[in-house]
Amino acid sequence: MGSPDIAILGTGSYAPVNVLTNEDLSKQVDTSHEWIFTRTGICERRIAGEDETTSFMAAAAARAAMADAGVTAADIDLIIVATVTPDMPMPATACFVQNLIGAPSRAACFDINAACSGFLYALDTAWAMLGSGRYRHALVIGAEKLSSAVNWKDRTTCVLFGDGAGAVVLGPARGSAQVLGVRLYAEGSHANLLCIPGGGSRVPDPSSSPEGPQRVIAMKGREIFKIAVREMEQAAREILAEHDLMPDQISCVIPHQANLRIIHALAEYLELPRDRLFVNVERYGNTSAASIPLALDEARRSGRIKPGELTLMLAFGAGLTYGSALVRW
Ligand SMILES: CC(C)(COP(=O)(O)OP(=O)(O)OC[C@H]1O[C@@H](n2cnc3c(N)ncnc32)[C@H](O)[C@@H]1OP(=O)(O)O)[C@@H](O)C(=O)NCCC(=O)NCCS
Incomplete structure (x- = not known):
């Protein structure tokens, strides 16, 4: 803790x-x-x-x-x-x-x-x-x-x-506002599913081998989709269990904004009404590390989060890293 x-x-x-x-x-x-x-x-x-x-x-x-x-x-x-x-x-x-x-x-x-x-x-x-x-x-x-x-x-x-x-x-x-918990995970065996293969110390100058790894995002989207839903569900369930909470006790869930279908699948697995989710992916797409704090700020400023309420944040990304955080306002 x-x-x-x-x-x-x-x-x-x-x-x-x-x-x-x-x-x-x-x-x-x-x-x-x-x-x-x-x-x-x-x-x-x-x-x-x-x-x-x-x-x-x-x-x-x-x-x-x-x-x-x-x-x-x-x-x-x-x-x-x-x-x-x-x-x-x-x-x-x-x-x-x-x-x-x-x-x-x-x-x-x-x-x-x-x-x-x-x-x-x-x-x-x-x-x-x-x-x-x-x-x-x-x-x-x-x-x-x-x-x-x-x-x-x-x-x-x-x-x-x-x-x-x-x-x-x-x-x-x-x-009474406080950070209640954070859980972090990673599955390095999936590190190659989403990466920027060139430009690091393995291939410092991608332009010298135009056919080789480039300094741009490479992704296996289908595989990531399935893993993302499973990972975020696990991260949610474990942090909720740790705090003796049921999903419906969370008034606002802020998932990583990568794909609306992933977010809706997650809600289904967690048996969470869709109106508990804060979503702005339609306007920003996937902004990686910025996605959750950008959504969090919009949720607060739009009145979606009120004092005393619980917010659950859920993330997944390259690594494959994933995690959850629970805060009270
Ligand atoms: C990327 C993603 C949207 C693709 O959707 P999908 O339903 O899995 O689609 P597929 O990759 O199977 O592609 C289906 C077809 O659409 C085509 N296609 C891919 N991108 C396209 C695009 N932008 N426009 C039109 N067609 C496209 C493909 O070439 C494929 O054609 P084919 O059947 O003739 O081969 C989806 O897999 C996804 O969101 N995955 C998670 C990715 C993610 O969130 N990454 C960030 C993690 S933090």
Whole structure:
């Protein structure tokens, strides 16, 4: 168990203004709105401009979360950015964010790569670090510029992903709000189902072997679909059992926004009415580590989450990583 007196004090998000619709995409690759929408539930996604780097979006989401929490950058002593699309391989995007928001030099800053589960991995890490008593206020951010990692000629992947950022401030609980639990998992035997095979130390310069692994997302979609539903169901059941809760006691479930069919299958397995789910995949597509905090912020700001209620977050992603988090507001 983590520390009982740590809570999400505020949330924020940022989405680029540039919208790419399914209709737009059908002019670039052999696809259609009908195919994309019926297979995924996605209608459009946001695409970041040149100046909208991952750190820029992360900092914008962080500022909104700090304003919501009523803290300033001077209060922040830990910044974790979950991302698979860092500004650069080195240094950590969190360091760029620190500089952009003007957080003090005593703040620890690092990135986490757990793909679409990254936000929950970062949340658990920050929760444990705050629980140690050595840090007081953390910015936990999920931010992605997936448009930079997508093969825009591959219709099987390019229709799925989008850009954006979401952030929370974690700190000493005020009132009854608190993080109740986080559970993290990974199945490394499935690591090759979803990856960016080129551009790392195995193949540092993909352009030198054009036929070899490229620095873009490669995915076996069908296999992932089935595993994703099973993994998220397991992550949900285990955290609920740990807290003696039944699925219908959760007023808002925020699943990773990858595919509406995956989300609906999950609801069916958990026997959860669909109106308990918060869904915005139709407007953003899959924004990987940004997906859950972006949805969380929208859910809170739209009044979908009220004080005292329980929210369950469920993630799966490349790795294959997966996990769950339970919070009370
Ligand atoms: C990717 C996904 C939408 C594909 O849906 P699917 O029903 O499994 O479709 P398939 O991959 O079997 O493809 C069916 C057909 O559509 C075609 N197709 C693929 N992408 C297409 C597109 N964008 N437009 C039109 N046709 C497309 C395929 O070529 C295939 O044609 P074929 O039957 O002639 O070979 C679905 O598998 C999925 O969402 N998986 C999970 C992926 C995911 O969430 N990844 C992120 C994890 S964090």
